[in-house]
Amino acid sequence: MGISIFHSVYLDTNLCVGCTTCIKHCPTQAIRVREGKASIMEERCIDCGECIRVCPKGAKKSATDPLALMSDYDIRVALPAPSLYGQFGSACKPAEIFDALYSVGFNEVFDVAWGASVLTPAIRRFVASTQTRPLISSACPVIVRLIQLRFPSLIPNLVPFLPPMEITARKVRELLAQIYQSDRRYSMPGESGEFDQHRAGVFFITPCTSKVTAIRLPLGYKQSMVSAVFSFQDIFASLKKAMAPRGEGEAGDPAPHGHSGHEKFSRFSGLGRGFDWARSDGELESLRIPGAVSVDGIENVITLFEDIDNGKFSDIPYIEALACPGGCVGGPMAVANPHVARSTIKAIAASANSSASQTQAESAKRGSVSPERNNDSPERLYSVTDESMRWETEVTPTPVMLLDRDLTVALKLAEGMETIAASLPGLDCGACGGPDCRSLAEDIVKGKAKIDDCIVRLKQKIIAPEASMPSSAACGKQA
Amino acid sequence: MKLSLSIPWMDFSAAGKASAEVKKLLARLGIEQGLVKRIAIAMYEGEMNIAIHGGGGTADIELTPDLVDIYLRDHGPGIPDIGLAMTEGYSTASEEIRNMGFGAGMGLPNMKRNADELYIESVVNQGTTVHLVFHLNRKQE
Ligand SMILES: Nc1ncnc2c1ncn2[C@@H]1O[C@H](COP(=O)(O)OP(=O)(O)O)[C@@H](O)[C@H]1O
Ligand code: SF4
Ligand code: SF4
Ligand SMILES: [Mg+2]
Numbered sequence: 146m147g148i149s150i151f152h153s154v155y156l157d158t159n160l161c162v163g164c165t166t167c168i169k170h171c172p173t174q175a176i177r178v179r180e181g182k183a184s185i186m187e188e189r190c191i192d193c194g195e196c197i198r199v200c201p202k203g204a205k206k207s208a209t210d211p212l213a214l215m216s217d218y219d220i221r222v223a224l225p226a227p228s229l230y231g232q233f234g235s236a237c238k239p240a241e242i243f244d245a246l247y248s249v250g251f252n253e254v255f256d257v258a259w260g261a262s263v264l265t266p267a268i269r270r271f272v273a274s275t276q277t278r279p280l281i282s283s284a285c286p287v288i289v290r291l292i293q294l295r296f297p298s299l300i301p302n303l304v305p306f307l308p309p310m311e312i313t314a315r316k317v318r319e320l321l322a323q324i325y326q327s328d329r330r331y332s333m334p335g336e337s338g339e340f341d342q343h344r345a346g347v348f349f350i351t352p353c354t355s356k357v358t359a360i361r362l363p364l365g366y367k368q369s370m371v372s373a374v375f376s377f378q379d380i381f382a383s384l385k386k387a388m389a390p391r392g393e394g395e396a397g398d399p400a401p402h403g404h405s406g407h408e409k410f411s412r413f414s415g416l417g418r419g420f421d422w423a424r425s426d427g428e429l430e431s432l433r434i435p436g437a438v439s440v441d442g443i444e445n446v447i448t449l450f451e452d453i454d455n456g457k458f459s460d461i462p463y464i465e466a467l468a469c470p471g472g473c474v475g476g477p478m479a480v481a482n483p484h485v486a487r488s489t490i491k492a493i494a495a496s497a498n499s500s501a502s503q504t505q506a507e508s509a510k511r512g513s514v515s516p517e518r519n520n521d522s523p524e525r526l527y528s529v530t531d532e533s534m535r536w537e538t539e540v541t542p543t544p545v546m547l548l549d550r551d552l553t554v555a556l557k558l559a560e561g562m563e564t565i566a567a568s569l570p571g572l573d574c575g576a577c578g579g580p581d582c583r584s585l586a587e588d589i590v591k592g593k594a595k596i597d598d599c600i601v602r603l604k605q606k607i608i609a610p611e612a613s614m615p616s617s618a619a620c621g622k623q624a
Numbered sequence: 625m626k627l628s629l630s631i632p633w634m635d636f637s638a639a640g641k642a643s644a645e646v647k648k649l650l651a652r653l654g655i656e657q658g659l660v661k662r663i664a665i666a667m668y669e670g671e672m673n674i675a676i677h678g679g680g681g682t683a684d685i686e687l688t689p690d691l692v693d694i695y696l697r698d699h700g701p702g703i704p705d706i707g708l709a710m711t712e713g714y715s716t717a718s719e720e721i722r723n724m725g726f727g728a729g730m731g732l733p734n735m736k737r738n739a740d741e742l743y744i745e746s747v748v749n750q751g752t753t754v755h756l757v758f759h760l761n762r763k764q765e
Contacts, residue, residue, distance in 0.1 A: 295651075298661040451644055454661070455668035456734065546651040552689050552760075555653045559687075560625035562652075587652075 152190050153207045153357035153374075154197060158182050160204035165575040167196035167205060172443050173294050173545070177588070178578035189545045191290035192355035193443050193468045194477030207354040207478055210373035212380060215250055218346030218372065219334045222317050223251035224310065226351045227258040227423035228473040230493050231486030232377055233388070239420075239493060241388050246350075248387035249380070255317050257349070258419030259527075260309030265419075265431045267531040268304055272434055272463055277302055279438075279453060279461040282428060284308050286359040287468035288446065289540065293364075296450045297542030304463075305536040307366055309422065310356065312534050314347050314370035316527070321345050346372040350380055352476025355468070365536030376478040421494040424487045425472035428465040437463035442470040548590070562586045569599055576600045625687050631671050631698075633680030636724065642683045643668040646694075653687070659758060662738040663692060666756050669731035670696040676721055677701070678752055692758040699751035706744050710736065 163181040168174075175189030176196060183196075183204070196205040215221050223246045230239045246254045261284075272280055283289050283303045292299045307315075325331050325340035332338035349356060349371045360369035421427030425441035438461050440449050446466045452458060469475035474490060475483035548562075549555040565586035573581035577598040579588055588594035597603050627649055629642040646667050650660045667683070674681040674696055681698030703709045710732050717727025736742050741757035 298657045298664075300657075451640055454647065454664050455640055455643055456665035542657065544651065544654055546648070547654045548652045550654065552653060556625050556687060556689065559649060559652050563625060563627060 151358055151361050152185070152187060153192050153209065153354045154185065154190060154194060155206055155208055156183050156185060157204045157206055160202045161200075162202055162204075163578075164201065165578065166199050166201060168578070168580045169575055170195045170199045171580065172291065172447060174580045174584055176580075177584075177593075186545075188543070189294065191287050191294060192358045193287045193291075194354040195443060197354065197477045207357070207376065209351075209357055209376040209379060209478065210348075212375055212383075214373050215346060215348065218344055220253070220321065220345040221251045222253040222255060222321070222345065222347045224255055224257050224313055224317065224347060224349045224371070226310070226349065226353070226473060227256070227261065227420045228352050228476065228479065228486065228490065229350055229377065230420060231423055231474050231490040232381065232479065232481045233385070233489075234481070234485070235489045235492050237388070239497070242384065245384045245387035249383045251348070253317075255313060256419065257309050257313045258422065259316070260311070260313035260419070261422040261428075261431070262419035263527075263529050264306060264309055264312060264534060265428075267306060267534055268463075269432055269434065270531060271304060271306070272432075278459050279464050280304050281464045281466055283365070283536075284422065284428065284465075285467050285469075285473075286353075286355040286364060287443070288466045289364045290355070290358075290543075291443070291446070291468070292450070293540060293543040294545055295447070296454055297544075298454060299450060300540055300542065302453075303540065305365065305540075306534050307536065308359070309419075310349050310351075310359070310371065311363070311366060311369060312529065314349070315533075316529065317347055318342060318345070318370050348373050348375055350375045350377065352377045352473055352479035353469075354477045363538075365538055365540050367538055377476075377480050378478045381480045420490060420497060423473050423490045425465070425467050427472065427490070427494070429463075432463065432465075434463045436461060437465065439465040439467075441467040441472055441475070443468045548587075558590045561590045565589050565596065568596075568602075570601045570605075572601060574601065627685040627687075629683045629685070631674045631681050631683060631696075633675060633678075635675065639672060639675060640668055642671045646683075646685055649685070649687075655692075655760070659760070663694075663756075663758055666735045666738040667694060669735050670694070670754050670756065672726060673731055673754070674698045674700075676717060676726060681751075688760075690760055692756075692760065694756040694758075696754040696756070697751065698753075702748040702750055702752055703744070703746040704748050706746060 161182045163178045163183065165178050167183055168176045168178060172193060172195060173189045173191055175186045176183055177186070194207065197207060225246065230242060233242060243254055279302060281288070281292070281299060281302045281304065283306060286308065289303060292303060322340060322342065325333060333340050333344060347370060349360070351374060357374045360371045360374060363369050419431070421431055426439045429437050429439045440446050446468065449464070467473065469477070471483040471487050474486035479486065547555065548558040562583070566583050569582040569585060571582055577585045577594065577600065579585045579594070585594055585599060589596060627646070629645055631642050632638050643664055647660060647664050650663065671683060677700060678698030679700035681696065681700070684695040684697070686693040708714055711729070712733045713729040715727045715729035721727045735754070735756060739756040740759045743755040744752065746752040
């Protein structure tokens, strides 16, 4: 089946018919069809999920973690991505979704929108502190990987902060340790009652294929504090069921981990601006940086990055770049229609924003860490320094296209590639199993394909074996 | 090795294609990022000049372990006063072109800034050749 140790996106070989649709849409040319089946070149995959979107057979899938993993942990914390609140239609209140999360077995719920909301002012300060333009948001892991692979010269333009998911997960771990170690009323299930981070599961709930990879191969930090990643598609049905009106069969049963008094720090905070990060433009609207630009959809992002690479747009201060159309609401594992979800998120963010004080009261009622429980004010507990959100490790180029480390050898191979490319029809039809003629030439010099994989050329050879092969110039392209 | 690319006239959907192709080649060769950036910027400006002013033409890229030579050739109107054309902000681009975001008169000055060497040969009514040279082993200033 080919499930990768790092990547989320994989191929179900049984379903693949080798139609070559996906190879054309892959932004890093990571897919080839060989012997009738697609295969992904691991080192080139950025987990954007484009192939999942375009495959007519549903053969491209995403391997997130199974929900059953929850039972491996004594404390289970849900970290819903802001886009979760857009999945159930505008009639459904965030509080109901929050409650549903308890019902399905989480002890604690902590919104990733919180991470986005504390990151917002930090980014604003960073933008003011540097001359580099345009700065590029690093919130979407696909974008960071795209830059590493295809636009390494833009690495210095990335805003060097952890993504909201990780900022939130770190705070959650910190709070767990604080609460379980300092407050005698809370102890870990088990004999010793000693708090153990390993027995506390922090679960990110997301529509995003790239988050699985982001926790396995973190970008800009050493280790992720997230235990597992659950997809909207996997959890949707059980949340929906938990939200069904009471009295309707099982749904009315007392929840195994009902939230009455159980939760220690769950907060449904008045973080309207954080929720907004679920959709394109949302990050910009919270940042309020004049002249900033938002771009969504991987192809649009690439077009813009090419221009920046060519020296354009150095007057744009900040770019919110999201791989998915419409932002995270358009994530490959989302359930709701992204356009509908986008409006829902807008509405939620607006109302949460306008009633910040009311929500705060609600948050206190819901049992967020309160002064009575801890001798610390919530403000101090929830505070984060800009420094603590910064990248800790360098994000480096991933030279996946490199033909050889030795320039002389690489030049020879490149030359061979161009010669082969010139003898190919230049149709970029994909029948060879590669995205274009040049990629077949590349695969040939790398010994991964042969010239007769070009069916068009082969056919011409059979029909007119004595005639010379048409150069690509004959097909309207310069050799 | 050599790479030859055609640059169509006034085809804005193709704008930047030659430059993108060169960038891909440089990535295959593992050329250092700072240099790639300089080449990309100069190449893009040259490509746009051929597309806008030169009536279309070609880009020939020659690579050795020491040098990248880029010849941008067209058979267009030529440049009557190269010194003037090199002046920052000087442009003969039409109103229409300017409205499309080109014609700021910074192209040639940017090419000079980014290339290690720049040579322009131009004959009025015959065409223009811009020769850009980049040194591979020289550290970026
Ligand atoms: N290939 C060319 N053929 C004819 N004229 C050119 C060519 N390249 C540049 N020029 C002339 O030089 C001027 C300055 O070029 P440049 O600095 O790139 O600015 P811009 O392209 O914005 O006008 C152009 O406006 C044009 O008159
Ligand atoms: S789109 Fe790709 S994975 Fe899907 S059937 Fe076609 S070749 Fe196979
Ligand atoms: S836009 Fe959001 S959902 Fe899509 S890849 Fe980026 S972070 Fe993931
Ligand atoms: Mg110009």
